[in-house]
Amino acid sequence: MVNAGSKKEQIEGYYLGIDPGRDKTGVALVDGNGTILAVQVLRTRSFSDNLLKFLFQNLQVNNAWGLRKKMRAVVMGDGTGSGEHRKWIEKALPGYTVHIVDEKFSTEEARDLYWELYPPKGWRRLIPLGLQTPPGPLDGYAAVVQVRRYLQQGK
Numbered sequence: 624m625v626n627a628g629s630k631k632e633q634i635e636g637y638y639l640g641i642d643p644g645r646d647k648t649g650v651a652l653v654d655g656n657g658t659i660l661a662v663q664v665l666r667t668r669s670f671s672d673n674l675l676k677f678l679f680q681n682l683q684v685n686n687a688w689g690l691r692k693k694m695r696a697v698v699m700g701d702g703t704g705s706g707e708h709r710k711w712i713e714k715a716l717p718g719y720t721v722h723i724v725d726e727k728f729s730t731e732e733a734r735d736l737y738w739e740l741y742p743p744k745g746w747r748r749l750i751p752l753g754l755q756t757p758p759g760p761l762d763g764y765a766a767v768v769q770v771r772r773y774l775q776q777g778k
Contacts, residue, residue: 636695637682638773639716640766642729643667643699643708649733649762650674652681653770655695659740662763667704671711690716698773700726700765724772726765733764 637660642649648667652660661681665673679685682693697712697719699705709721737757742748747755 637693638695638770639678639697640768640770641697641699641708641712642726642733642762642765642769643702643704644762645703647760647762648704648708649760649764649766650677651763651766651770652678653767655774657771657774659767662767664760664762670708671715674712674715694719696720696722696773698722698724698770700724700729700769702726722773724769724776726769729765729768729772730761732768733761736764736767737761
């Protein structure tokens with residue numbers, strides 16, 4: 624019984640993953656086990672406005688104090704626009720350290736993750752995945768990849 628409690632403490636809380644981009648930015652909420660709570664793609668030009676909406680809605684809180692109880696850290700890829708995104712995040716989420724991870728090949732990993740979560744059905748399952756294109760942008764799943772990389776590094 625004691626181990627279950629300590630394990631809960633170890634994984635309690637969510638990590639905000641961010642895959643920055645010039646036109647669109649992927650965001651994801653992932654727990655300490657790497658389990659996905661929410662994935663979304665935001666327009667970069669309205670990123671700071673929509674980031675808090677994404678967090679409040681998915682964490683079911685309505686203020687910064689609620690976020691403090693449910694969110695552990697912010698993890699962001701080091702790609703295009705990461706410097707500007709970092710400034711926006713520090714302004715929108717003061718007090719959170721932004722952990723930067725290597726973004727190399729994250730889009731390829733995001734594509735694999737998408738097909739793992741949503742395998743093709745019907746006749747599409749006969750076509751090799753390498754020849755198929757996911758129906759939408761993968762930026763949100765790339766944000767999941769950023770968090771999982773961070774967790775694998777041992778925080």
